[in-house]
Amino acid sequence: MPSPQTPIHSGFGPRTIAREAIGGTNLTGKIAVVTGGYSGLGLETTRVLAGAGALVVVPARDPAKARAALAGIPRVECATMDLLEPDSIASFARSFIASNRPLHILVNNAGIATNPLTRDARGYESQFSANHLGHFQLTAQLLPALLKAGGARVVNTSSRGHSFSAVDFDDPNFEHRPYDKMLAYGQSKTANTLFAVALDRRGESHGIRAFAVHPGRILSTDLIRHLTPGERVAMLRAAGVLDENGNEVRDVNGKNIEQGAATIVWCAASAQLESMGGVYCADCDISPAVPADSKDYAGVRPWAIDPEQAEKLWILSEKLTGVRFRLD
Numbered sequence: 001m002p003s004p005q006t007p008i009h010s011g012f013g014p015r016t017i018a019r020e021a022i023g024g025t026n027l028t029g030k031i032a033v034v035t036g037g038y039s040g041l042g043l044e045t046t047r048v049l050a051g052a053g054a055l056v057v058v059p060a061r062d063p064a065k066a067r068a069a070l071a072g073i074p075r076v077e078c079a080t081m082d083l084l085e086p087d088s089i090a091s092f093a094r095s096f097i098a099s100n101r102p103l104h105i106l107v108n109n110a111g112i113a114t115n116p117l118t119r120d121a122r123g124y125e126s127q128f129s130a131n132h133l134g135h136f137q138l139t140a141q142l143l144p145a146l147l148k149a150g151g152a153r154v155v156n157t158s159s160r161g162h163s164f165s166a167v168d169f170d171d172p173n174f175e176h177r178p179y180d181k182m183l184a185y186g187q188s189k190t191a192n193t194l195f196a197v198a199l200d201r202r203g204e205s206h207g208i209r210a211f212a213v214h215p216g217r218i219l220s221t222d223l224i225r226h227l228t229p230g231e232r233v234a235m236l237r238a239a240g241v242l243d244e245n246g247n248e249v250r251d252v253n254g255k256n257i258e259q260g261a262a263t264i265v266w267c268a269a270s271a272q273l274e275s276m277g278g279v280y281c282a283d284c285d286i287s288p289a290v291p292a293d294s295k296d297y298a299g300v301r302p303w304a305i306d307p308e309q310a311e312k313l314w315i316l317s318e319k320l321t322g323v324r325f326r327l328d
Contacts, residue, residue: 004279005289005300010272012284014216017258018048021266021284028053031101031149032268033142035059035083035135036110038066041157041215044261045107049268050075054105059092083110083134084120086321093141102152103145105268108135108192109157117179124320125173127181131188136195136317140325151207154199155267158192158212158280158304161185166303167194167313172320190304191313193280198310200278202327209277211267214287214298216255280305 012021032049036042037058050056050073059081060066066078081092096103111131118126124133139146139154146152164186171177174184193212200210266284267273279286280300290299303309318324 003289005286005305007285007288010285014283015259016262016284018044018261018265021262022048022052022269025052025269030054030104032105033057033103034107034109038069040257041261042109043069044257045264047073048265083130086137089134089137090141096142097144102149103142104149104152106142106154107264107268114181114185125184127184127188128172132191133317133321137321137323140323143325146208147206153268154210155264156192156196156212158214159189160214160297162189162193162304163301167191169312193304194310194313197278197305197307198314204277206327212280213263213267214282215260215263218255218260
């Protein structure tokens with residue numbers, strides 16, 4: 001049986017922009033939720049989904065700021081939500097469910113990266129909390145709306161940064177090991193991918209498919225603002241962007257925002273992925289599975305797609321959030 005991580009040769013590539021990736025897809029009547037949908041990759045994702053006819057709901061810590069950023073884009077709603085505050089997530093989800101609307105597309109895109117050690121109110125490390133646990137809770141509590149859609153997609157924005165670290169199940173919140181912001185980021189991005197693997201296994205029979213996305217190396221966002229110049233070089237070397245001498249790998253170029261959002265939009269709406277799911281994608285295609293020590297920039301490492309690790313993370317996430325999915 002072939003690996004699910006087999007490229008389908010979509011005809012797109014690293015320079016494809018989001019408007020091209022969605023093509024002529026008509027999303028009229030569809031409803032999407034895009035976390036972080038008012039800046040960077042999320043803003044472009046919102047713009048393209050709405051441009052294709054979808055109604056896009058954007059939850060944000062600061063709805064006024066979000067409304068200002070989204071001004072002029074049709075079919076957009078803003079609401080209040082903070083991924084580091086479980087009560088805020090629950091409140092947003094209750095409000096959406098109370099609207100009795102289906103949810104056809106959920107893009108779990110918002111996140112933080114490489115910040116100094118901070119914790120949420122429960123004591124959980126903030127990158128793991130915001131990037132994974134918050135989205136795990138949100139997806140679980142929006143499940144009735146996803147089921148109501150009669151066919152839905154969940155897209156988790158992961159990263160090539162997953163190659164920095166597997167999930168440390170013994171100490172995911174850095175309570176006993178020294179905090180390393182790069183390892184914390186990598187762990188959270190691995191978690192994004194494992195979540196897609198486990199969710200797709202559970203959701204497939206209910207019409208819910210899940211995907212993880214590496215948008216590409218996009219330095220125009222503020223996600224790496226906490227890194228010193230030396231740390232940026234180390235990160236790019238670890239990611240395979242720079243060789244051991246600090247020279248840029250020739251076939252790995254940075255992307256702009258429109259190019260970075262392309263794979264998110266492709267996973268959210270492309271008919272090419274019909275009947276597929278539980279895969280990690282980059283450059284508008286399914287990425288190949290590669291060995292742990294591979295220098296392949298777009299490939300996915302074994303620990304991020306391991307079904308056993310995905311189930312282990314699912315159990316841990318339910319324990320840490322106190323939230324259970326009602327699918328099985």
